Amino acid sequence: MNDKAVEVVWKALDRLAIELPSWGFANTGTRFGKFIQPAAATSIEEKFSDAAQVHAVTGACPTLGLHVQWDLPNGLKDVSEVQRLVKKFGVRAGSINPNIFQNQEYKYGSIGNPDAAIRRMAIDHILDCLAIADALKSRDISPWFADGSNYPGSQNIRKRIGFFEDGLKEIHEALRPNQRLLLEYKPFEPAFYHTDVADWGMAFLLAKEAGPQALVLVDTGHHYQAQNIEQIVAWLLHHRMIGGFHFNDRRYADDDLTLGSIDPYQVFRIFHEIRMFEWENDSTADIAYMVDQSHNLKGKIEAMIQTVCTAQELYARAALVDHERLSKLQQNCTLVDAEETLRGSFWQDTRPMVKEWRKAKGLPEEPLQAFREGGYLERITRERREKNLGATVSYA
Numbered sequence: 001m002n003d004k005a006v007e008v009v010w011k012a013l014d015r016l017a018i019e020l021p022s023w024g025f026a027n028t029g030t031r032f033g034k035f036i037q038p039a040a041a042t043s044i045e046e047k048f049s050d051a052a053q054v055h056a057v058t059g060a061c062p063t064l065g066l067h068v069q070w071d072l073p074n075g076l077k078d079v080s081e082v083q084r085l086v087k088k089f090g091v092r093a094g095s096i097n098p099n100i101f102q103n104q105e106y107k108y109g110s111i112g113n114p115d116a117a118i119r120r121m122a123i124d125h126i127l128d129c130l131a132i133a134d135a136l137k138s139r140d141i142s143p144w145f146a147d148g149s150n151y152p153g154s155q156n157i158r159k160r161i162g163f164f165e166d167g168l169k170e171i172h173e174a175l176r177p178n179q180r181l182l183l184e185y186k187p188f189e190p191a192f193y194h195t196d197v198a199d200w201g202m203a204f205l206l207a208k209e210a211g212p213q214a215l216v217l218v219d220t221g222h223h224y225q226a227q228n229i230e231q232i233v234a235w236l237l238h239h240r241m242i243g244g245f246h247f248n249d250r251r252y253a254d255d256d257l258t259l260g261s262i263d264p265y266q267v268f269r270i271f272h273e274i275r276m277f278e279w280e281n282d283s284t285a286d287i288a289y290m291v292d293q294s295h296n297l298k299g300k301i302e303a304m305i306q307t308v309c310t311a312q313e314l315y316a317r318a319a320l321v322d323h324e325r326l327s328k329l330q331q332n333c334t335l336v337d338a339e340e341t342l343r344g345s346f347w348q349d350t351r352p353m354v355k356e357w358r359k360a361k362g363l364p365e366e367p368l369q370a371f372r373e374g375g376y377l378e379r380i381t382r383e384r385r386e387k388n389l390g391a392t393v394s395y396a
């Protein structure tokens, strides 16, 4: 590998910050049940503590995404506790995720609900989240709407579009000047007939209608089989409408699998679209890279370390693409050479370069091994076992 390639990769890695999800450290499961892990985090303090472990061995995860209902159950009153944890563990509060899907009131939807009082409740909750984000100096508020219906004819789809437009406009008006509203889409689940924000086009139109600080969030697992995700990313880049990612992988649906575990080439192609855009525009795309995975079977902290390392390795490969050469080959429709230029970078083993970068930053060359040797997992397994064994596991 020549010096220029090393420089490019190191610069890319310097810039790649990846946010961890607080819910990824707690016991979660499928809708059929949970397999309880004795080391899972049982409190917001333990989530911060676990996230700090991942950051310590990767150097790439300075923020922790928070779910308001789970992490700040008393809303603004819990801000001071989060601020204490930020200080204690050296990990900042990241994106603020409203919870507009868990309360019984949301059975027929949140801001798309036909009942005005429930729409009000959902909007007010998101307005509270804006205040929480402001107090925690978090920039991004990223709601995911589970709204939809299960039976044809049971809801007025167009009316619900109007409810969404009105609600999001009101929320947008309350955004602080530095804040961004990131709209996430998902085709199905929990709704199985229609989902109000089902794809990037719907999220895009709603964001446009809401205002300039509203952007689209791409959760890599929220797509149908065979969908071309990098093309969606290219469209969003073209319109300056991409705000962030939720990283995970999928085989069938929203499987929450480890990023790149099923299709690493897909992740590489997404990164490539972003890098190519940045090269053409000589600027950095302002994108929040976040993990959205909660592992039912893998050790939670190990899974996060593995995910971050995978993202770094694939991002480094995308950084190696010779954009100037590729651009010329694309212009001349030199198809095989263009494809080989892209593929050639994908097949580079960037792990030695990433290791060198870590060494230069004073980080462990093998983050997973460093974590295992640190003794942290053994300690929290002892400390938390009792609390976790009492957790609810049943489906019905």
Ligand SMILES: [Mn+2]
Pocket (backbone or CB within 6 Å): 144, 184, 219, 246, 292
């Ligand atoms: Mn997500």
